[in-house]
Amino acid sequence: MQLTNEKWDIDEFSKIREEVLLQWPTGAEVEIQEAIGYQKNLPSEKRFSEKLAWAEKTGTTLAQPRAGVALISELIELLKYLQDAGGADVLPTTIDSYTRLNRYQEAQNGIEESRAHGRSMLNGFPAVNHGVAACRRIVEELNVPLQVRHGTPDARLLAEITLAGGFTAFEGGGISYNIPYAKDVPLSKSIRDWQYVDRLVGYYEENGITINREPFGPLTGTLVPPCISHAIGIIECLLAVEQGVRSISLGYGQCGNLVQDVAAIRSLKELAEEYLSDFEYSNVTVTTVFHQWMGGFPQEESKAFGVISWGAVAAALARANKVIVKTPHEALGVPSREANAAGIMATKQILNMLSDQKMPETYELFEELEIIKKETRALITKVRELGEGDLAAGAERAFQAGTLDVPFAPSRANAGKIMPVRDNRGAVRLLDFGNLPFDDDIRDFHRERISQRGQHESRDPSFQMVVDDIYAISKGMLVGRPRR
């Protein structure tokens, strides 16, 4: 079957669906009509899309943590704490790594080991193993909307179970949950499997239930230039909308330079809306998500608070609709609930203090906005070209050709030829363009910015500079200056 960006025929979908629900015994619990009925009865304050619409209307930035543990009642307790003590505006359920790779048997062992050890031995919640009823218990115990956050190349069964379980938002996408999260999964497979998820969400939508979908913006979290994540996010957005999705949140991982970060969030929304109208989709709501720094964190909690707060500042000034919050334990391990709540509280203090302040409008900001747009358009144009108009096929071929390329990604489907580095102000630029389809204007811009830094540091930009940048924030800096 050829990979194309076309809405799946309902019969084809239903056929595959039968197989999907057989992947693990809990699949049998899913009854789509009953699930739609369940979703219909959820109060509006538990619907993700409605909370996002409110945020957009009021100019609020919602704060959302990451959190997931192996067992149900522990998860409920944890999420309640983050809601009540932490003040989280919306909640996640983060899925464990075995489930993400469809290793449900290992997840089952993890559940049992967790029961035996009395502490979570899994780094997230194995929702498939726990099943539909367990998800509903979670949804019912909490007062705010819940999203599934994971990193699963094939999330079909996970989506079936959690959406039937009352979750109203689902993170991921065929590219963004493959390239950073897998080694050997072909893009043609993950994109198709995510078309399934989007078709399922589209089916709910046709039945009056809006489920929010959020491509994973930060990718590898490590010096990803905005144009790369923008191009991928917008393609996933368009693929999702084709399958009937109508509520989309596009994410971006903080790079650390304020001007670049604010320009990134603004351009992301503007570009997405531009492409949606270009492709003649209507009635789609696009919101933005800002991820606090996704790369290596400092180990000291107080320094981590500094990083978290700076992320909150950028989210606030960019007027992102949602910010994903890090914790003071980030460098060490899955956070305690107290550390998790602390991250939310520090973030909200900043969001509130800045809610009435604006990012100064400058030429510099405008310039950054324009360069991101130009780069992103170049990447997407090439995808369209390679796919002969089809975005799904084009995306696969673009990765083959390296015209889409994610830095530091584990996937063999990724060329891994581009090399990002910070410029003298800390903005992320490209030292090596790999096969990115950029014209000379763009290339000159990057080269000039990087050479300013080289001069300042009296060294030639090289991989050593990149390594220095990778460690920089964890060592208390933004730009990885040479050690004295």
Added chain:
Amino acid sequence: MQLTNEKWDIDEFSKIREEVLLQWPTGAEVEIQEAIGYQKNLPSEKRFSEKLAWAEKTGTTLAQPRAGVALISELIELLKYLQDAGGADVLPTTIDSYTRLNRYQEAQNGIEESRAHGRSMLNGFPAVNHGVAACRRIVEELNVPLQVRHGTPDARLLAEITLAGGFTAFEGGGISYNIPYAKDVPLSKSIRDWQYVDRLVGYYEENGITINREPFGPLTGTLVPPCISHAIGIIECLLAVEQGVRSISLGYGQCGNLVQDVAAIRSLKELAEEYLSDFEYSNVTVTTVFHQWMGGFPQEESKAFGVISWGAVAAALARANKVIVKTPHEALGVPSREANAAGIMATKQILNMLSDQKMPETYELFEELEIIKKETRALITKVRELGEGDLAAGAERAFQAGTLDVPFAPSRANAGKIMPVRDNRGAVRLLDFGNLPFDDDIRDFHRERISQRGQHESRDPSFQMVVDDIYAISKGMLVGRPRR
């Protein structure tokens, strides 16, 4: 004796000096020539003025905590910890409240009670009681410059002892250490007593020893509009320079609106240099000090980290030469050494991450800068007028007339007629001008800004709005919006 801004005659100074040194037995330990010799032998990395010069040259913002406990070895241990674990660039010794009011006997009791209880019963270090040798032990045990920080209307003996003890910087001033710190001390007395301190510093200067002097910028720390602290800081600067001081740091307490805060730091330095040259003083080095939010803090440590970090952002973007750091314990009590170090580390993480980023230059920033300058000039012009050219006499009369007025100050010398309030973006404006000598342009500016907020909140600006603003940051906001 009439209060005038004239350099004290050395004989007059020496005569009073004899009395000062008799105020407490430890005064006998001070031998000025020997002290000058001691200061001369201090290595340059322990000299405050040199560290500041380095900061200015390299564009670095130095981080300084507040810290002081009752007993000597505990103080040394504390300061070492802040230097080594916290990474403080320069160190303080904060003086206890009894010493600040020259109640040396009560301070003595505090020392003894602290020994008995095994915990510091004093909120600072009683340097006068401990004497010269104790101060030198402190200076010798540490590797960075040390400043005396206090709040003492009559700091003559404290200055004698600590400067002979090897401290290289001394905070305070005849206005800024009276109005917020005393109730019944006449300005004529405190200004004169601070002329003494400045004359002493000038004497060291004449002998080749530069002691940095720093008027206390934040005053009551609570919604003090920049023009008020600027006018007072600049007057204290000019008074100090007249007595021979050559290294001056001018401080400002964060208000919370980024544009206003950056404009405040920039205008402070520009105005000071303008007045210094206007009064034809030369060879004076002016640096700036940014105080993280000095009003009521939130009780949750994580929220306090948010406030601290936002202060660090403003300090970094304003390119202040020094930032005075708060701690996550601020709302609760004198911080543990760990909490104190945590505040420094969070601050330095931000300072470093922002060191290569710049405040965007906008019209808004320029406008804010100009209004602060205009207001400050109006206040200082009136002081000159009232003093018939003499700044010392003028300052006293300005407070009498209420043309200089500090909000929420305890001093009877202060009119207490002005009333600050935040505008709709959180900048501090004046709701009631009291007797401030402002023209209609300035008044209209404030009124317009405040009325924008009133409209936004659908309520008339009133004292209730001021009360809401006083609590706002401690309740997680910047602007005290009406409770719903």
Added chain:
Amino acid sequence: MESRPTIVLGVIGADVHAVGNRILAYALAEAGVKVVNLGVLASQEEFINSAIETGAQAILVSSLYGHGEMDCRGLREKTVEAGIGSILMYVGGNLVVGKMDWNEVEEIYKNMGFDRVFPPGTLPDEVIPQLKIDLSWDVQMEGSLSGTCPSC
């Protein structure tokens, strides 16, 4: 009891923290209390003398700066000596140096003879209803504060 109780308010010892005192005075006055405000730097003697002079029903002591323990010691004994030993006494603020377990702090001050001890960050809204109970008096609070500042 008279419909408007009188209370003496002040910040004790060498403490100059004026902001909370201003707001307390304002809020209490708005609630209908007759406030005798000593302001900052108030000595034990001033508290007692004012209470006697004005026939006050309560003494509200603030201490923010950390020396409260030393400054408040003996105050109850002095009220006894002065013949007003049963006067209601509140204390509030940052009552010890440093962050300390609240139960311990409360204990220290109760042992000194204070009837109620209030933690850092106490809002007027939390004090006034308590005062109403302890003085069995009808608070005239209508919604939240409003109007202009009486003392400034």
Added chain:
Amino acid sequence: MESRPTIVLGVIGADVHAVGNRILAYALAEAGVKVVNLGVLASQEEFINSAIETGAQAILVSSLYGHGEMDCRGLREKTVEAGIGSILMYVGGNLVVGKMDWNEVEEIYKNMGFDRVFPPGTLPDEVIPQLKIDLSWDVQMEGSLSGTCPSC
């Protein structure tokens, strides 16, 4: 021993954290080690087979994502079965779920048969000298890293 030791490097289990692995591979290669890099998602079998095939002197296991305890269990036993039971074994990364006392973590992994256990945030500069000692080999490190990335 041969002047350039061979080591097998990889991220074990279902773990996809690729960045530290890249940097370790790069730094070890720069220091003169022959690096057989399995990358992420490496199984116990892959570690053992590669070590046998390449005659490696050490196995360096990374686990960042928290499932290390479950993923590493039995690895030493498998080396014994495969006849390379005395091969040097290091493990490093974020080795358990959550923040846990480091001594406990080290103990858990030593009991599993690892020779050395490295805490989160370990820099290559700290690993290479240790490897030098354990393999009694002359590191060819000159100052810090330099040159261009070999693997990217």
